[in-house]
Amino acid sequence: xxxxxxxxxxxxxxxFSLNIEDLRPRPQEKKHLSEYFMPRRHSFIIFHPDxxxxxxxxxxxxxTRNVEKVAPVSASVKVxxxxxxxxxxxxxxxxxxxxxxxxxxxxxxxxxxxxxIVRIDKLFCTECGLCTMACPAAAPIKDPGSQEIHKCxxxxxDPLCVKHCPENALTLTRGKAVRWIKGLRWTSQLMSFxxxxxxxxxxFCYFRTGSVSFACPTGTLQNIASSGTIVLVxxxxxxxxxxxxxxxxxxxxxWVCPFGFVLDxxxxxxxxxxxxxxxxxxxxxxxxxxxxxxGGSYALGFQVFCTVxxxxxxxxxxxxxSFFKSAELAIVPALASLEIGERRSWCRYFxxxxxxxxxxxxLRLIKIVIGAKRCKxxxxxxxxxxxxxxxxxxxxxxxxxxxxxxxxxxxxxxRCIDRCPYDAxxxxxxxQKAVPGExxx
Amino acid sequence: xxxxxxxxxxxxxxxxxSTSSAEVIPLVQERVSRYLGxxxxxxxxLEGYQDDALAFGTGPLTGSFAPASPLMIATFTSxxxxxxxxxxxMLRTGPDMKFSGVDFLVVKGTAPExxxxxxxxxxxxxxxxxxxxxxxxPEAIMELKKTSPPFQSLxxxxxxxxxxxxxxxxxxxxxxxxxxxxxxxxxAAKSLKGIMLGGTDGLPFNKDNPAQGKELEKIISGDKNxxxxxxxxxxxxxxxxxxxxxxLKADRKKDMACYHCPSPCMTHxxxxxxxxxxxxxxxxxxxxxLLDHTGCIALAKKVGKNILPILWACLHYGLDPAGVAExxxxxxxxxxxxNAIDKIISDGxxxxxxxxxxxxxCGGGVPPIGTDDLWEKRVALAMVxxxxxxxxxxxxxxxxxxxxxxxxxxxxxxxxxxxxLSSAISSL
Numbered sequence: 129x130x131x132x133x134x135x136x137x138x139x140x141x142x143x144f145s146l147n148i149e150d151l152r153p154r155p156q157e158k159k160h161l162s163e164y165f166m167p168r169r170h171s172f173i174i175f176h177p178d179x180x181x182x183x184x185x186x187x188x189x190x191x192t193r194n195v196e197k198v199a200p201v202s203a204s205v206k207v208x209x210x211x212x213x214x215x216x217x218x219x220x221x222x223x224x225x226x227x228x229x230x231x232x233x234x235x236x237x238x239x240x241x242x243x244x245i246v247r248i249d250k251l252f253c254t255e256c257g258l259c260t261m262a263c264p265a266a267a268p269i270k271d272p273g274s275q276e277i278h279k280c281x282x283x284x285x286d287p288l289c290v291k292h293c294p295e296n297a298l299t300l301t302r303g304k305a306v307r308w309i310k311g312l313r314w315t316s317q318l319m320s321f322x323x324x325x326x327x328x329x330x331x332f333c334y335f336r337t338g339s340v341s342f343a344c345p346t347g348t349l350q351n352i353a354s355s356g357t358i359v360l361v362x363x364x365x366x367x368x369x370x371x372x373x374x375x376x377x378x379x380x381x382x383w384v385c386p387f388g389f390v391l392d393x394x395x396x397x398x399x400x401x402x403x404x405x406x407x408x409x410x411x412x413x414x415x416x417x418x419x420x421x422x423g424g425s426y427a428l429g430f431q432v433f434c435t436v437x438x439x440x441x442x443x444x445x446x447x448x449x450s451f452f453k454s455a456e457l458a459i460v461p462a463l464a465s466l467e468i469g470e471r472r473s474w475c476r477y478f479x480x481x482x483x484x485x486x487x488x489x490x491l492r493l494i495k496i497v498i499g500a501k502r503c504k505x506x507x508x509x510x511x512x513x514x515x516x517x518x519x520x521x522x523x524x525x526x527x528x529x530x531x532x533x534x535x536x537x538x539x540x541x542x543r544c545i546d547r548c549p550y551d552a553x554x555x556x557x558x559x560q561k562a563v564p565g566e567x568x569x
Numbered sequence: 570x571x572x573x574x575x576x577x578x579x580x581x582x583x584x585x586x587s588t589s590s591a592e593v594i595p596l597v598q599e600r601v602s603r604y605l606g607x608x609x610x611x612x613x614x615l616e617g618y619q620d621d622a623l624a625f626g627t628g629p630l631t632g633s634f635a636p637a638s639p640l641m642i643a644t645f646t647s648x649x650x651x652x653x654x655x656x657x658x659m660l661r662t663g664p665d666m667k668f669s670g671v672d673f674l675v676v677k678g679t680a681p682e683x684x685x686x687x688x689x690x691x692x693x694x695x696x697x698x699x700x701x702x703x704x705x706x707p708e709a710i711m712e713l714k715k716t717s718p719p720f721q722s723l724x725x726x727x728x729x730x731x732x733x734x735x736x737x738x739x740x741x742x743x744x745x746x747x748x749x750x751x752x753x754x755x756x757a758a759k760s761l762k763g764i765m766l767g768g769t770d771g772l773p774f775n776k777d778n779p780a781q782g783k784e785l786e787k788i789i790s791g792d793k794n795x796x797x798x799x800x801x802x803x804x805x806x807x808x809x810x811x812x813x814x815x816x817l818k819a820d821r822k823k824d825m826a827c828y829h830c831p832s833p834c835m836t837h838x839x840x841x842x843x844x845x846x847x848x849x850x851x852x853x854x855x856x857x858x859l860l861d862h863t864g865c866i867a868l869a870k871k872v873g874k875n876i877l878p879i880l881w882a883c884l885h886y887g888l889d890p891a892g893v894a895e896x897x898x899x900x901x902x903x904x905x906x907x908n909a910i911d912k913i914i915s916d917g918x919x920x921x922x923x924x925x926x927x928x929x930x931c932g933g934g935v936p937p938i939g940t941d942d943l944w945e946k947r948v949a950l951a952m953v954x955x956x957x958x959x960x961x962x963x964x965x966x967x968x969x970x971x972x973x974x975x976x977x978x979x980x981x982x983x984x985x986x987x988x989x990l991s992s993a994i995s996s997l
Contacts, residue, residue, distance in 0.1 A: 181826035181833040184661070188634065188829060189779060191771060198632060199668060199771020201721070211743055214823045214837025214856050272719075272769045273690075292779065294786055294831035 152236045152252065170225065170244025171300060173205075173280070173287060175218040179297035182209045182216045186289035186298060193288055194278045195271070202271045204280040205289050205298075218298075220289075221246060221267040221280040225513065229279075232262030238279075247281045264526040309546040313382065317389040324386050324443050333440050334365070341365035345488075346418065346481045347434055350425035354432075373488040377495075381475060381482055382541035387438045388475060390460065394467040395516070404469040411476060411537060415487075418480035433480055438463045471516045475539060486536040496538060496545070498553045500530040511544035511553055520544060571982050573601045575773045576629040581614065582671040582693045584686055586759055587678030591686075591693035596672055602989065605629055608655040608930075608952040609993035610673065611644030615653070618677050620646050623755060625658075625666065625724075625764065626673040628955020632664030632828070634778035635975045636785050636967070637960035639663050639828035642952055647750040647929070648735065649920055654750045655952055655997070656932030658724060659827045659860070660741050663955055665722035665768035680760035683731075687718055689767025694718075698762050703728045705885050706740045713765065721768035727887015728914060730757035735920035736896070736913050738889035744858040745884045747934020749891055751920075778975055785971060786831045789964045799824040800836035800859040803959065807862060807936050813869035816876045817859065825858060827957060834959050835860040842878045845904045857881050862936040864890030871897045872906055879903075882910050891933070892920055930997060931958060938962040949994040 190203035206219040223246045230238050230246065237252035238259060248259075248268070255275050259268040268279040280287075282300070290298045334343045341361065348366035352358055369380055381388055421433035434440050441459045466473040475482050498511055498520065512522035517537055524531040535558075544553040573579075579596040604610040607628035615624050623645040630638045641663035647654035666674070670691025680695070683702045687694045696717060701709040706727045713723065723742055730737035730753040737753035739746045756762075789795050794802075801817070804810040819838030826833035839856040857880060859865060868883075868890045869876045879897075883890045888910065897909050931948050935958045938944065944962060951958035954972055961967060973986040 178823075181824055181830070183826040183828060183830050183833075185829050185831075192779070195771060197771040197773040198634070198664075199769075200664075201668075201769045202771060211858070212856050214821070214825070214839060214858070292783070 148234070148236060154236060170223055171282060171285065172223045173220055173282070173290060174299050174301050175220065176297045176299070177215060177217055179295045180207065180216040180218070181295055181297075182207055183294065185292050185294060186218075189288045189292040190280075193283060195274070199273070202273065202276075202278060204267075204269060204278045206269065219266055219269070221263075222265065223280075223282070224509075228262045228264065229259035229268055232258045234258065243285070245282050245285075246279070248277055248279050250276075253277055264528075309542045313541060316383045317385075317392065320384040321386045321389045333434065333443060342368050344440070344481065345369055345484045346421065346437075347431060347440070349418075349422050349484065350431040350433060353422045353426040354429050356426075369485070370488045373485045374491050375493055377489050377492045377535055377538060377540045378482065378485045379540045380485060381479075381539035385439060385481075386442050387460070387463075388472070388539070390442065390464055391467055391472055391474060392516070394464045395471050398468050401470055402468055404473065409470075409477065413477045414479055414483040417478055418483040421480050437481070438474065439481060470518065472539070476517050476537070482539075489536050489538075492535050493558060494555055495535050495558045496533050496540070496542075496553065497556050498525070498530055498533070498544065498548070500525065500528050500552070510547045514543040514547045516541060516543065570598070571602055571977055571985060573598060573629060573976070575775055576633065576976065577601060577606070577627075577672045578667065578670055578691065578770075578772065580671045580673075580691055582674040582688060582691075584674065584676045584693060584695065585678045586676060586680035586684060586695065586761060589680070589684070589695045591695060593671060593691055593693065601629075603992075604996070605953050605986075605989055605993045606631075606672070607640070607955050607993075608642045608644055608949075609996050611642055611655070612653055612996065614673055614675055615644060618675060621679075621755070621759065622675055622677040623752075623759070623761075624673060624675050627663045627667050628953060630972060630975055631955030632667045632772060633774045633975055634782035634829065635954075635956055635972060636782055636789070637827060637830040637832075637957040638955060639830065640951065640955040640957060641666050642955070643739075643748075643752050643932075645752060645755050647752075648754060649749075649751045650929045652929065654929050654932060656739070656746070656748045656750055656752045657935065657952065657958055658739070658741060658746060658748075659957060660722070660744065661768075661828045662722045662724060662741055662766065664828050665766040667772055668721075668768040668770050669766045670770050674764070676759065676761060679758070683760050683762045685713065685717065685763045685765060686761065687720065687765045687767065689718065689720075689769055691770075701762055703731050706887050707743050707885065709762070710743060713763070717765060719767065720765035722766040723763055725763035725887070726753045726756050726761075727885070729886045729888045730754055731762075732914055733757065734888070734914055736888050736892035738883075738887060738892070740884065740887050743884060745861060745864075745890075747861060747932055749864075749889050749928070749933035752932065753887060775975065777978070781975055782829070785967060788966055788971075789832065792964055792966060794963045795832055798833050800834060800862070800865075803834045803936065803938070803963070804862050804865065806938070807866060809866045809870060810862070813866045813876070816869045816872075816874050817865065818874075819877065820854075830957060830960060832960065832963065834963070838877065840877045844878075844907075845902075846907065855881050857884060861890055861934060863934060864894075867891040867894035868897075870894065871899055872901060875901075875903050875906060879906050879910070882907060886910065886914055888913065895920075935959060935962070939965070946994075949997055950990070952997065953990065953993045 184200055184207055186205045187200035187203040188198050190205050191199045195202045208217050223244055227246050235252045235254055237249045240246045255277055257270050260266055260270055268277050270277055287300055290300050333347055343362060343365040345366040348362050351362060424432035436459055438460050463474050509522045509525050512520040517539055519534055519537045521531040581594050581596050583594060584591045604613050607626060611624040611626040615622055625641055625643050627641055631640055632638060639659050639661055641658040643656040643658060669688040671688055682697050683699050685696050685698045687696055701712050709725060725740050727740055735754055739748040739753045801814050804814050819840045821839040823837045824833040825835045825837050836859045841852050841854045843852045844850050868880060871894045872879050880890055883893050896913050897906050935948055939962055947961045948958045951961045973983055
């Protein structure tokens with residue numbers, strides 16, 4: 129008798145099992161229009177190591193909430209005491225923007241709420257401890273007694289540890305501390321923009337007062353290449369910006385450049401970035417653009433790049449006298465639109481002015497350092513998040529290492545110094561080897 | 570009946586070193602009600618044991634939300650005072666003892682080999698530790714961390730005690746202690762190298778205690794002493810303290826506090842020094858926690874600016890700085906002092922300490938703050954309730970009633986507690 133063939137699998141072979149996606153689908157990230165313009169800030173607790181005396185009041189009160197008794201080992205906040213160094217530091221959840229504990233949880237018991245607080249749902253937690261391993265700060269803590277996982281949930285917005293710390297070593301922040309550098313920088317950028325674009329039109333490219341003259345160094349290089357002669361006056365006029373760069377790094381890019389100011393404004397209205405494909409993301413491209421500009425000027429006999437330079441066109445075309453009169457004005461919005469890919473895309477990859485200043489910055493007197501020992505908050509990485517040119521290696525920080533910051537790329541905006549809640553980002557002279565808190569923990 | 574249950578595990582650990590056995594017996598409610606705890610309870614417990622027995626105990630407020638509640642009290646018959654003596658052990662030892670599941674620990678007998686006692690979850694284990702004999706304190710701690718079950722706090726003796734020096738002092742971690750009564754010597758005689766406290770449990774205490782603690786903090790925040798914090802602030806108000814402070818110059822300082830203390834009286838210092846006996850060695854940086862005010866004053870009088878390295882050497886070998894100061898030459902050079910310390914460790918003469926009644930109460934380590942009468946009352950109060958004596962001396966506005974109200978706020982309970990407290994203090 130012939131066996132009847134069938135396409136249907138026997139019942140035993142059919143997969144009726146439910147997977148985690150069926151049981152607990154990951155919530156879709158909600159995108160509100162308001163968030164697009166003004167990204168939501170999340171709360172977290174800042175630890176001030178200089179104030180902490182190691183009394184453990186935070187652990188006591190935290191444990192009463194977790195396990196309804198005073199048991200410091202069951203607290204979600206830990207004060208670590210370095211007896212040799214005489215330093216205290218804390219382990220507590222930073223409620224990261226992209227928490228690593230969240231994808232590590234196999235039962236999806238960890239969720240980040242709309243209020244930015246990362247919580248563990250005890251109902252789904254199997255106490256496997258993977259989150260404790262995934263978190264770079266080891267903030268989820270496994271209770272040695274009950275084996276439960278405890279993690280800070282900011283006491284639903286009113287942390288007890290902050291209230292009970294007698295030294296005010298723990299403070300709750302909405303992630304927006306008073307940042308005086310930010311205020312200074314924006315003022316400087318606005319003033320520079322008004323002066324260079326609105327008042328002294330075209331002064332960035334060349335400006336002369338009496339016997340003193342200033343000129344754009346990239347323009348000067350092209351001028352030399354196109355004319356085939358080196359005029360000492362024009363070379364010396366380019367020195368002002370170069371000397372500033374030697375003294376203070378690429379301060380011009382972060383604090384003065386009018387096009388940089390435009391890019392920062394555009395960034396404010398386009399906080400979500402699309403990113404660029406990897407092959408476009410070479411920081412060497414700007415040196416190629418510089419070489420092309422100089423070579424083109426030599427071949428064609430005029431300053432090739434200056435005709436499309438966004439800084440130059442901004443200074444020349446948007447002034448009071450020639451507002452909306454020149455065709456050049458299209459260049460600025462066109463290049464500013466690169467901001468949808470990455471912050472300061474133009475400065476990172478294409479700007480030849482930045483390339484000249486970057487090469488000059490090899491001789492700089494100062495550097496920015498981030499000391500991992502002082503930082504000790506691997507999951508914070510706010511410095512890496514705020515860096516507009518993306519040169520702070522977040523992975524290095526997560527490993528507990530001080531990242532090396534390439535000063536040829538750094539635009540000295542000092543956002544990292546401004547933002548760091550732990551005072552780990554500092555300006556140092558380049559010859560200073562002993563960085564406070566540099567090295568590995 | 571006054572509810573003591575949330576303040577104690579109601580357990581006493583009894584260790585017999587001679588048979589390497591341990592048992593946990595219940596703490597009887599009536600006994601706690603009578604003696605409250607701390608030094609008074611220790612003394613009562615020791616009545617049933619031989620003279621060489623040693624008791625470690627906590628007070629009812631130890632580990633609670635009462636401000637500065639770090640105290641564990643060691644009670645034993647001192648070879649120096651020739652009678653029962655109490656030594657306060659600070660930092661986190663008291664809370665960690667309670668959170669290890671026992672409130673009192675009695676150690677009797679002598680171990681055949683150097684041993685350490687490990688307490689956690691109410692289980693007591695006696696572990697052999699012959700490798701750490703004669704090992705400097707920091708190295709011994711490292712060794713115990715590698716080879717023993719995890720612990721939060723550790724009381725350990727150093728090589729000075731191992732060699733039978735009467736100048737030995739117990740060390741809490743690497744930080745030294747206020748033991749000037751021969752606790753370390755007695756422990757060494759019993760071949761007890763240390764006590765490790767796991768501290769992984771907890772106690773519920775009373776629910777309104779956190780608010781009461783904050784209230785007391787508010788009261789003392791108006792005191793002038795509240796802002797004068799750190800080791801130096803306490804030191805300069807003591808006789809000879811200003812001069813000692815001048816010599817205690819360090820590269821970096823950081824004020825540190827014991828368990829739940831809102832007004833730190835300790836300071837961690839980092840300093841650099843060069844060992845004159847080793848010319849090839851480069852200048853090295855060391856750090857230590859200054860907590861022994863009387864020890865530092867005594868040492869500063871003898872060694873002046875060399876105080877920090879000498880103090881470090883004392884902590885390294887488990888010696889009492891005040892005792893060492895007795896033996897050092899006046900204004901001695903560094904090499905001379907270090908050689909003298911080596912001699913003290915190996916064959917120092919018997920110690921002749923001030924055997925005043927007051928020193929018997931606190932092992933001679935609590936600095937003389939305030940008047941003599943007040944000093945004795947406050948120290949006795951601290952030694953019974955498990956609150957830091959230095960803290961109570963600095964803040965006299967914290968009354969007995971305020972502290973007892975952590976246990977119960979009912980009028981009649983408070984009255985009874987007050988009577989029991991007076992009786993417990995007088996029994997010391």
